[in-house]
Amino acid sequence: MPRLLPDPAYFATLPKVISSGSVILRDEHGHFVVEKPNYRDHWLLPGGGVDPGEDPRQCAQREVAEELGLDLEIGRLLAIDWLPSSAVRSAPMGVHFVFDAGVVPRAELEAQIVPQAEELDDWALIDEADADVLSVWGGARARRALAVLRGEAELDLAAHGSR
Secondary structure (H helix, E strand, O other): OOOOOOHHHHHHHOOOEEEEEEEEEEOOOOOEEEEEEOOOOOEEOOEEEOOOOOOHHHHHHHHHHHHHOOOOOOOOEEEEEEEOOEOOOOEOEEEEEEEEEEEOOHHHHHHHOOOOOOOEEEEEEEOHHHHHHEOHHHHHHHHHHHHHHOOOOOOOEEEOOOO
């Protein structure tokens, strides 16, 4: 009978997976919040990487508080993206979760959002038609999440070929 590896040795042989949690936060006109990080050339949905011991929804809530200064209840799961590893970019596999952060009136967002100066250059409210300011996969992720919110689609796993 083959001898099993101890857990730490076995787990070290498994592929790495990067995970993130982000949100769709809308105003009363259906526009949604995006943020411009100073370390990327495109805009992102509010959110970030999941920390050890944290689930993606907790991550999304923490990141919205850290990046935008908002303490929000994070709602239902809207979209999941699977990105395979990429030898071209030496990138590990990734699974990305998008949650509903609800509707906050524009005036309240403008009064309450305080962008984290260390990471963000700006934030904006955009229409779905302008989702191309996000990365290719980020724009598709946002559009799928918005379709779920409108009842035009159900939660679905989207798999992408490469980053």
